[in-house]
Amino acid sequence: MTAKTIVLLHGFTGSGANWADHAAHFRAAGLRVLTPDLPGHGKNQSASSDDYTTQSTAAQLAALLESTESGPVHLLGYSMGGRLALYFALHYPAQVASLLLESASPGLATAEERASRIASDNALADRIESEGIPAFVTFWESLPLWKSQEKLPIDALEWLHEKRLQNNATGLALSLRGMGTGIQPSLWDRLGELAMAVLLLAGEEDAKFVAIAQQMAERIPHARLVIGPNAGHTIHLEQPTSFGQEVIRFVR
Secondary structure (H helix, E strand, O other): OOOOEEEEEOOOOOOHHHHHHHHHHHHHOOOEEEOOOOOOEOOEOOOOHHHHOHHHHHHHHHHHHHHHOOOOEEEEEEOHHHHHHHHHHHHOHHHEEEEEEEOOOOOOOOHHHHHHHHHHHHHHHHHHHHHOHHHHHHHHHOOHHHHHHHHOOHHHHHHHHHHHHOOOHHHHHHHHHHHOOOOOOOOHHHHHHOOOEEEEEEEOOOHHHHHHHHHHHHHOOOEEEEEEOOOOOOHHHHOHHHHHHHHHHHHO
């Protein structure tokens, strides 16, 4: 019997390497695992801004799966990767057996919200290019969104910091301009189209994304909502054991 495949999509400033521990755990559980680098991250660096849109990235992922997989996959996305996973599931449903979204959203509902976010995303992209990666990482790690990461062991924080420093300023800037929350089409009105089983994961200390997940669960026909205790935005880092167990249980 062919092993089930789970595809893990990382968040902004991450890469496929960020999933190393979970990938090993999932393989030990009998799953085949793919951890692609999204545009502007890891080894996926392109000079063309056309490669950094959500539409183009989804098409790249579809081509990858067509060349490597014989059937639909279980698609797990975290944060930015979750927004991409949701877009992919709606546009390439035949390639998705189930959808797992960690701290993800369907985008911003109104044109005014999107315009405001595009402006802030573009300003941050300009800042990354002008100030460089070290200054950006210092700013990024100071955001309230990561407050719950303070409970992580020192070696885990240092590893995460070093991974962020390995990013390329041009790649991150292009990613923000092409795949930022503002530029992404709103998918709120399309959630009811999801025919596959969907697992929604949010950390109880991340109030914004708990609320988003609850609203999504009300609109998705076959959704299961799990609020992770003692965790914020990065459940897979803050509570890795329970996160991994939840994912394997759902995929099986």
